Amino acid sequence: MELYYLQGWELVAEKVLQVGMLLFIVWNIKLLLFENDAIIDQGIEGDHNDGKEQN
């Protein structure tokens, strides 16, 4: 039982890591489905050195 009912810093670490991962997954879903790329990506081509398409 104590394996799943942690105490002290272990409990805090568990909550932070678990909630962190769940939020990260939710954020990925948001990036994928609920963001307007047309506004955010405006003018990207040519501004960046690396991720831009190279010739």
Added chain:
Amino acid sequence: MQGETVIKSVAKKPKIFTTMFLVSAVITAFFSIFSLISPSTLAKVMTFIQSLFATQYGWTAMLIPVLCMGFLVALGVSKYGKIVIGGKDAKPDYSVFSWLAMLFTSSIGIGIIYFGVNEPLYAYYLAPNSTEAPNKMEAAREAMGTALYHWGVSVWAIFSVVGLVMAYFVTRHNIRYLPGDVIEKSFGRRKWVPVTKHSMNVLAIVCSALTIAATMGLGSVQISTGITKVMGTGLSFEGILPYLVLVILLIVCFFAATTKKVGQGMQKLGDWNVYLAIAILIFAMLFGPTRYILNQVVQLMGTYIDQLIPRNFDMFLFSNDPTYTTTWDVANNMWWISWTPFMGVFIASISKGRSIRQFAFATMTIPVIFMLFWHATFGGIALLDAVLGTGKIANHAMESPEMTFFAILETMPWSSLTSIATIVLLIMFISTTVTSAALSLARMTDADGKEAAPVRSAVWVLLITVIALTGIFATTLGGNDALNAVKSLATTLSYPYLFFFILMITAFIKQLRKDKPQV
């Protein structure tokens, strides 16, 4: 004037030691020095971090391969399956056999001799589905299934997804061979992109170098064991044998990585590795207990098909050993994820002309069929000895796992000859892995992220060898397992990479939706 500038910039010599190269090399060197000075501290710290993350993120690490498998199948059967890497008219550089041979030998090939034969035994003695099985028959069946699961479709799905993402972005969008650049291309100007991109790139490089160094070190120890076995103990140079082996490997890799026709050399090496592995396998099937091996092939196939999906979800809750999943299944998945940064780049660099459908289905089936035969033969013989025989081979697995494969060969005729063939195979496997890793690292640390300059490839070969060397040296000196400390470090670093891995898949799906490629 403008024309002159253009000519000057074109004629400019490519920079060998780029900022990315220096930063990653310094971080890699720092960890390798740490592993030499205080391997036990490093191992302790890394084991602590690793166990914390493995315990907490076990469920994520178990889900990743399933998602990769589902993703590949969905892509393969969808209209996107027709997309050809490098464009509709791109022709493959290598035949399907050579392509798969290179994929196999640059990745899991090296491990099939070391861990491949020991895994069914570890599973038999440690995995809850075997230890808590009602009888020997069930326990043995489950053990074989577990072994193949650790080397099966799930591993290839992880590699294939990363390779596919890199290949798509590099060929279609002409980005650098760097995982972080995938994020930049897909997510554009968002504020978090630059930091994420740079950390991802550095982590990918350091993680790859350490993973390969640990593999090279462990491989050298196994080669030395094999040589001692063939030539007998009491050799005057027995103590320095692992170092001699490393020097030989260094020379081979140096030559392979710096030769002008790198692609052709790797292709030949990959082909011959697979021919030799198949020859050893056929020999063992013929001169070992043939009927038992064929029975095992059939049974293992059934067990694997039966467990293909459910095994990936099994967290062994309420078993007598609640730590099993963390120490074995999760650690195994994370170990393979730590291989993905360089495997992705390597796969992308050899996959021109392959369709997504081919990518998805060929990589998830053909190498696994080979592994099925390999496990049924070598793992099967080891398990037979443990369950119904003397248990001598099982003792090796627990006490000196690098000996197990040679102990199996001893049960067959001409064991000296087959042991020599195995040593050659090991040297070839390690050389291919280290060379492909060095080439990928050289590409990743190139200013334009495209060319694997021979000098930079050579420096990476040297760095990887030095880390492996310090590992072996520290292990010999202090009796501490420094090589395992390096391996543990690489696995630990792959935990933050888990986040990048998920982000990379999101980036790929997003980009596919943006591009709407015509198929």
